[in-house]
Amino acid sequence: MKDFAALFTALDQTTKTSVKTAALAEYFAAAPEDDKIWTIALLSGRRPRRAITTTKLREWAAERAGIPLWLFEACYPVVGDLSETIALVLPAPTTRIEKSLSDWIATLRGLDNAEEETRKAAILDAWDGLPPIERFVFNKLITGGWRMGVSQKLMTRALAKATGIEEAELTHRLMGDWSPDNVTWDSLIEAPDPTADLSRPYPFYLAYQLEGATEDQGDVADWLAERKWDGIRGQLILRGGERFLWSRGEDLMTDRFPEFAQLIDFLPPGTVIDGEVLAYDRDAEAPLSFNKLQPRIGRKTVPKKLLADAPCILMAYDLLEWHGVDIRQTPLIDRRTILADALSDLSPDLPIRLSPRVEGESWEDLAEARAISREIGAEGLMLKRLSAPYLAGRKKGDWWKWKVDPLTIDAVMIYAQAGSGRRATLYTDFTFAVWNGNDLVPFTKAYSGLTDAEFREITAWVRKNTTDRFGPVRAVKPHHVFEIAFEGIQASPRHKSGVALRFPRMARWRKDKPLQEANTLDDLNAMLAEYG
Numbered sequence: 200m201k202d203f204a205a206l207f208t209a210l211d212q213t214t215k216t217s218v219k220t221a222a223l224a225e226y227f228a229a230a231p232e233d234d235k236i237w238t239i240a241l242l243s244g245r246r247p248r249r250a251i252t253t254t255k256l257r258e259w260a261a262e263r264a265g266i267p268l269w270l271f272e273a274c275y276p277v278v279g280d281l282s283e284t285i286a287l288v289l290p291a292p293t294t295r296i297e298k299s300l301s302d303w304i305a306t307l308r309g310l311d312n313a314e315e316e317t318r319k320a321a322i323l324d325a326w327d328g329l330p331p332i333e334r335f336v337f338n339k340l341i342t343g344g345w346r347m348g349v350s351q352k353l354m355t356r357a358l359a360k361a362t363g364i365e366e367a368e369l370t371h372r373l374m375g376d377w378s379p380d381n382v383t384w385d386s387l388i389e390a391p392d393p394t395a396d397l398s399r400p401y402p403f404y405l406a407y408q409l410e411g412a413t414e415d416q417g418d419v420a421d422w423l424a425e426r427k428w429d430g431i432r433g434q435l436i437l438r439g440g441e442r443f444l445w446s447r448g449e450d451l452m453t454d455r456f457p458e459f460a461q462l463i464d465f466l467p468p469g470t471v472i473d474g475e476v477l478a479y480d481r482d483a484e485a486p487l488s489f490n491k492l493q494p495r496i497g498r499k500t501v502p503k504k505l506l507a508d509a510p511c512i513l514m515a516y517d518l519l520e521w522h523g524v525d526i527r528q529t530p531l532i533d534r535r536t537i538l539a540d541a542l543s544d545l546s547p548d549l550p551i552r553l554s555p556r557v558e559g560e561s562w563e564d565l566a567e568a569r570a571i572s573r574e575i576g577a578e579g580l581m582l583k584r585l586s587a588p589y590l591a592g593r594k595k596g597d598w599w600k601w602k603v604d605p606l607t608i609d610a611v612m613i614y615a616q617a618g619s620g621r622r623a624t625l626y627t628d629f630t631f632a633v634w635n636g637n638d639l640v641p642f643t644k645a646y647s648g649l650t651d652a653e654f655r656e657i658t659a660w661v662r663k664n665t666t667d668r669f670g671p672v673r674a675v676k677p678h679h680v681f682e683i684a685f686e687g688i689q690a691s692p693r694h695k696s697g698v699a700l701r702f703p704r705m706a707r708w709r710k711d712k713p714l715q716e717a718n719t720l721d722d723l724n725a726m727l728a729e730y731g
Contacts, residue, residue: 202230203238203300204333210349219349223357232384233301239387240379242354244449246343250310251318253281253342259319263326264288276671279623282338286331296328301379307340352592362388367402370591375399376451398443398451400434401471401519401527402591405447406581406598413562413601416582423531423585424557424565426577427600428514429489429687429701430477431496435513437463437470438523444476452476455495456511458550465545469523472538473589474515474554481510481547486576489701490689512550515542516581519589527589534589565601572603573730578686579603605684606726608718609709611639612679615661616672618646626658626673629705631683633696635720639677642696642723648684648705657708680709680717688726698723 209222227235240246261271271288278284298306306325310318322341329337355373359366372387375396416422432447442463444452453459456476478491491509495501518538519527526534542553557580559565569580579602587597610631618627628646632639649657657679667674684706691699 200298200300200303200329200333200336202226203234204336206238207336207339208332216353219353220357220360223349223354224360227358227361231299231301233379234299236379236382236384236387237301237304239354239358239373242349243351243373245378247304247308247340248311249341249343250307251322251341255315255319256281256285256322256338256341259322260285260288260326263323264290276617276623280344282335282342282344285326285338286335289326289334292327292329292334294328295330296325303337303340358388364388367591370402371399374402374449375445397438397441398436398445400436400443400445400449401473401525401589403432403434403447403473404517404590404598405593406600407593407595409582409599409601410595413565413582416562416599419559419562419565421585423535423583424559424568425516425554425581425583426557426572426575427579427581427602428475428477428486429576429578430475430486430492430514433474433476433513434519435459435462435470435472435474436520437466438468440468455498455501457501458506458511459513461549462551465549466541467522469520470541471518471520472513472515472551473517473519474513474551476511477514478509479512479550479552481512486514488576488689489687510550512552514552514554516554517589530586530588531583532585569601569603605686605706606688606730607682607684607706608633608722608726609680609712609716610642610683611677611714611717612657612681613639613641613675613677614672615657615675622654624658625654626661627654629681630672631681632677633718633720633723640696640720642694642698642720643683643685643700643703645681645683645703645705649708653708677714680712680714682706682709688723688730690727696720696723698727 203226206222206226210219213219226238230238257271257275258268261268264271266288271284274288275281275284278287303325306321310321313321325337326334351373355366355369358364358369362369369388376398377387377396431452433452434445436443436445440463442453442460444456444459446452476492478487478489479485480487487509492511494505495509495511498505515538517531518534518541519525521537526537539553542551545551557565557568559568565580572579579600582599582601584597590597610633612629613632614630615626616628617623618625627649628644630641630644632641634640660679661673661675664676664678665673666676682705683700683703685700685703687701689699689701690697693699
């Protein structure tokens with residue numbers, strides 16, 4: 200644990216990517232293999248299941264510190280991090296416990312089914328045997344709240360530096376359904392055949408929002424334009440007579456979309472397709488709204504009624520593997536030709552479609568096609584250079600998102616809540632309302648879009664204009680108007696307003712607009728009728 204805590208400290212004390220990469224590479228070169236595997240798992244979101252609730256941790260920490268719980272709770276938002284708050288209030292350790300990172304994780308996992316008194320005793324003993332920084336890291340292992348400023352890309356770069364293995368190769372090896380319980384350092388990192396795991400997907404290629412004018416991209420004939428649909432980006436993998444469906448966030452979704460099983464009979468083994476999972480009206484040959492797809496996202500099993508209410512297809516964008524051969528370095532124009540040929544003779548009853556090319560002889564033609572995106576349920580266009588390979592991660596130059604401008608509405612801030620982490624002392628999470636006659640009806644929350652200076656300014660105002668408190672939430676005097684931007688709107692019986700927004704954020708603080716000129720619920724319903 201001492202070495203991992205030192206790594207955590209080194210990463211926490213710098214914002215320089217080169218320094219973080221060097222610290223990680225040094226750690227990966229020297230740490231025990233079990234600890235290295237768990238470090239990779241923690242930094243890539245594969246965390247052990249939480250054995251103890253944060254409520255109990257707060258109670259036990261206050262008790263051990265000899266302070267009332269209300270005082271601990273008052274300290275927590277000031278510090279901004281539960282693990283750090285606990286580490287700060289506890290008395291100095293009276294002994295020293297030496298365990299590795301993997302040993303401490305094994306200890307915590309062994310408490311899963313233990314009685315509360317046993318769990319409490321184990322946690323108190325650990326707190327009493329660890330110096331402050333290791334105690335802090337230990338608390339992080341319990342809560343799972345890792346924020347080390349390390350992206351998976353940075354971690355992979357450090358692994359490449361430590362092992363001499365190509366970064367792109369390591370990126371692929373770290374994908375898929377693995378955990379420290381079913382891999383070793385050798386099988387995950389050093390093994391020569393990363394495709395031995397049949398289910399392993401390829402790293403997704405991601406695009407940036409288009410920068411500058413389309414004309415800056417050169418000849419329009421060099422580009423493939425496609426609709427950017429609002430679904431779930433996924434990779435369909437057909438290998439060894441089995442199928443696997445992975446989301447972009449590395450969530451294995453196979454069981455949620457059983458209709459894709461039939462594709463095993465029509466596409467060859469060793470096929471990997473990148474596409475968008477969409478709820479789809481096969482009679483109209485058109486995608487349905489994301490609202491139709493959403494009920495299937497969180498399901499482990501899908502009942503027949505839901506299958507009938509939200510039939511899905513894979514809108515196929517790209518072909519990454521064909522007959523077991525990785526073809527990502529093949530130019531897009533050739534990959535698409537193979538994909539089109541593979542899908543050309545398939546029955547329309549099968550749940551897959553080739554993403555149609557949006558035709559245009561000029562950038563102006565494509566701009567006109569983009570302008571109708573929202574009317575057909577799309578978010579805009581994707582632009583992909585026909586000569587480009589399929590890369591890993593977010594890159595600039597060959598793939599661009601050309602999204603339509605967001606919808607906007609002016610709304611009144613009525614509630615505020617403090618943020619977390621470095622924003623724990625600022626009010627950053629707000630609830631907004633629109634007018635319904637003489638009443639303000641809440642309809643959305645937003646927490647991004649303002650500068651740090653604006654957050655400080657609104658925080659000072661909230662503190663002076665609080666009218667009521669509901670736990671951490673403050674009701675404030677209706678006064679400030681904000682322009683709320685969002686990507687879509689849909690009916691929602693769960694909300695008092697009857698609507699729900701997709702990706703709401705604060706576009707700007709409308710200090711120029713008086714309270715009475717904020718938008719109305721009728722305005723929202725008009726948007727719902729047009730775009731919902």
